[in-house]
Each structure stands twice: as C-alpha cells, then as structure tokens.
Amino acid sequence: MRPELIYYLVESLLSASPAFIASVYVIFLLESGLDYRGVALVDGFYVVTSALLDFPTGGLADKYGRGKIASLGCLLVGMGLLSYSLSSTLPEFLFSEFLAALGTALYSGALLSWLVDSLREEGRGEELAPVLGKAGTISWLGSVVAAFVGGVLAEVDLHVPFAAGAVTAIAACAVAARYTRGRGESPSPGQRSYLGFLKGGASALFSSRPLIWLTAAGALSALGHPCFTLTWAPHMESLGATKWMLGAASSVLMATVGFSQYAGGRLAARLGYKRIAVLSTLAMSASFALMTAAYEPAIFLLAALPFELGLGLRTPAVGAWINEFIPSEERATVVSLRRTLLLPFSASGMAIMGFLSDLGTPRLAFKFGMAALAFSSWAYYAVPEPKHPTDHED
Numbered sequence: 001m002r003p004e005l006i007y008y009l010v011e012s013l014l015s016a017s018p019a020f021i022a023s024v025y026v027i028f029l030l031e032s033g034l035d036y037r038g039v040a041l042v043d044g045f046y047v048v049t050s051a052l053l054d055f056p057t058g059g060l061a062d063k064y065g066r067g068k069i070a071s072l073g074c075l076l077v078g079m080g081l082l083s084y085s086l087s088s089t090l091p092e093f094l095f096s097e098f099l100a101a102l103g104t105a106l107y108s109g110a111l112l113s114w115l116v117d118s119l120r121e122e123g124r125g126e127e128l129a130p131v132l133g134k135a136g137t138i139s140w141l142g143s144v145v146a147a148f149v150g151g152v153l154a155e156v157d158l159h160v161p162f163a164a165g166a167v168t169a170i171a172a173c174a175v176a177a178r179y180t181r182g183r184g185e186s187p188s189p190g191q192r193s194y195l196g197f198l199k200g201g202a203s204a205l206f207s208s209r210p211l212i213w214l215t216a217a218g219a220l221s222a223l224g225h226p227c228f229t230l231t232w233a234p235h236m237e238s239l240g241a242t243k244w245m246l247g248a249a250s251s252v253l254m255a256t257v258g259f260s261q262y263a264g265g266r267l268a269a270r271l272g273y274k275r276i277a278v279l280s281t282l283a284m285s286a287s288f289a290l291m292t293a294a295y296e297p298a299i300f301l302l303a304a305l306p307f308e309l310g311l312g313l314r315t316p317a318v319g320a321w322i323n324e325f326i327p328s329e330e331r332a333t334v335v336s337l338r339r340t341l342l343l344p345f346s347a348s349g350m351a352i353m354g355f356l357s358d359l360g361t362p363r364l365a366f367k368f369g370m371a372a373l374a375f376s377s378w379a380y381y382a383v384p385e386p387k388h389p390t391d392h393e394d
Helices: 001-018 025-031 036-064 064-084 090-108 110-121 125-154 158-178 194-206 209-224 231-240 242-269 273-293 297-323 328-359 362-383
Strands: none
Touching: 001 064, 001 110, 001 158, 001 297, 001 362, 025 064, 025 125, 036 064, 036 090, 036 110, 036 194, 036 328, 064 090, 064 110, 064 125, 064 158, 090 110, 090 158, 110 125, 110 297, 110 328, 125 158, 125 242, 194 209, 194 328, 209 273, 209 297, 209 328, 231 242, 231 297, 231 362, 242 273, 273 297, 273 362, 297 328, 328 362
8 A cells, every 4th residue: 555545544534533522522521520721631631741752752763663553552541531431530541642642643653654655665755745735624524524423422412422533542552553564664774772762863953954843843833823723713713604604613723733734735846845844934923913904803803714725735745845954863853842842831821822922912922922923934934945856965
C-alpha cells in the first residue's frame, strides 16, 4: 500500500477518536461531580503531560522504529479513552488522561517522520505538501462525522462515545502496525544509543538557522492564536449573535480551515513553501484587524474567515517546509522537540488573551494577535528556502 494512503487512514482514524467525545467531554466530567476548576485541572494535566513527554518519545521513534512507536501511541490513546469510559472519579480521569497524553506524545512525530522518509525512499519527496494538505482535509471530514455520531451515541449513555473513540484509535493502531513495516525508518537505529538520538535531535534543531527561524515563527503564531480561538464565540455573542448563529458560524469556520488545507498543500508545491507561509500568515494578521473593526455578527464572521483560510493554507506548507531542514536520522526527535518548545508560547498566549480581554475587550486581544502574526510572517520570510522542495539539509 502506498505510504500516503496508510498515512491518510491512520491519521483520520486517530483524529476521529477524540472527535467522538468533543461535544460531551465537559458535560461528562461535570455530571461525574467535577466543577469547572476540576475540568481545567484534568485538561491542563493532559496538555502539560503530552508536552513534557513529546521530546523523549520522539527519540524512541527514531531509535526503535517510527511505525512501531506510532502504533503504540494509537493503542495508548485508545486505552485512555477506554479507561475514561470506565471512570467516575478525579484520580481515574487523571490516569486516563495520562494514557492518552503518553499515546499522543508517542504518535506526534513518529508517523509524520515515517511518511516523509517513505516518500523520499520512493523518490517522491516533492509530494509531501500536497499529501499533508489532503490528509488534513480527510481528517477534518472524519472528525466532523465522528463528532456527529458521538452526539447520537451520547443519547444512549455518556460513556459510549468514549468507547467508540477507543475502538477507532485501536483500529488506527492495527493499521499502523500492519502497514508501516520496513520503510521510513531511521538509517542507523541499531548503531546509536537512545540518548544519542536525543542529543542529535537537539543539536540538529539549535544548530540549524532555518529551523530556529521556523520555530520562532511558530512560537509567535502560538502567541497569537488563542486571541481568536478562545474569544470569537463570546465576542460574536456580545455583538448580538444568537446560539444558532454561533453554531452555524462554527460550522463555517471549521469547513473553511478543513477544505483550505487541501488547497494549501497543492499551492505550496507549486508556489513554494515560503510564499504560502508568509502570505497566509499575513492574511491571518489582517483578519484580526478586520475583526477589530466589525460591530455586527455577520460582518465579524466574514472578517474571521481569512484567519481560518490562512491557517488551513499554511499548515501543510509549514509542515513540509520544516522537514526540508531536518536530518533523516533524528526526524521524529526534532519534530517532537519543536512541539515541546512551542507549548510555553501557546500557554502564554492564553494568559495574555485573558488579561487583555479582561482589561479591555477581546478587541484588545485581537490587536495583540494581529501584531504577533505580523511578526510571525516576518520570521517565515527570514527562512532560507531550498531551491527545490527536495533540496534538503541532511
């Protein structure tokens, strides 16, 4: 089976597994006796744990096999969801979150690294951006279906969507275990120690000027993103939007980012990674400026569309661009380390968003997001782009 087909299938199955619980997750925790502070504790525990484990588990993928580690990650995500379906107390919820966080950390850089090197082994490295774009759209469609099915299953019992998500994640585990063998692996896993991969990955990132600039651009974007994602709905409601309008707006925004990923992958292959990254990030920054000036719900929604459009266009372009500068041997380690480095900026962005919104209104947070993304586009512009998508640095 072609590597991109395996990637589409595994990625869509794993993305769909938490989507089953998207609409009932908080309700399930509240009806189990937690308050909102308890919900924040459980959710924050997952975020911090997965981030702390990301870097060391990337080294495991490079050392012991990317397909094997990706498969194990899917299995643990499934076990976490299954554990959730049997849980009713805070300690049990935290244990379930730990399993899911460990699984997410194991998976995060492993399958992508397997895909990159599998395509290059077949002489098709230039197809990475379109593949990532198509994968994003397919995964989005699967998540939409899973979210709807999860809501229907919740009518039977709130535990059932968790069990459905577990089955889907375990199915992803089976596919990864069966079809990723014998390709896309690190060139020298047997000759190097696990610690050697960790040191090599850190050295590869911090000694590469392009990777440093790309990580800085990602950090600035992470600062600005929460200013939209955590404020758009309450701000739109304050402008007079009804609940049904918020639901419709959510669907429109999700559809925009979902379908634009497909276009982003194809455009990046034709026009270049840098051009798409810079232009899409500028569109997101301009969207913040438009949102600041919007005083009607419908106008605000139109102003927000460039943000989601830019996000969808940029995602596959940046995902492919980063891998041009990562050595094959430490690919999963570097990808995972970069994710870990971006977490503090994402958390800081949330804190800044809350402070600015309380100090003034979300419009003040929009202005901060506009500035952060404008600087992010400048950082992307500063990255030297290979003359050809496959002219990478090893």
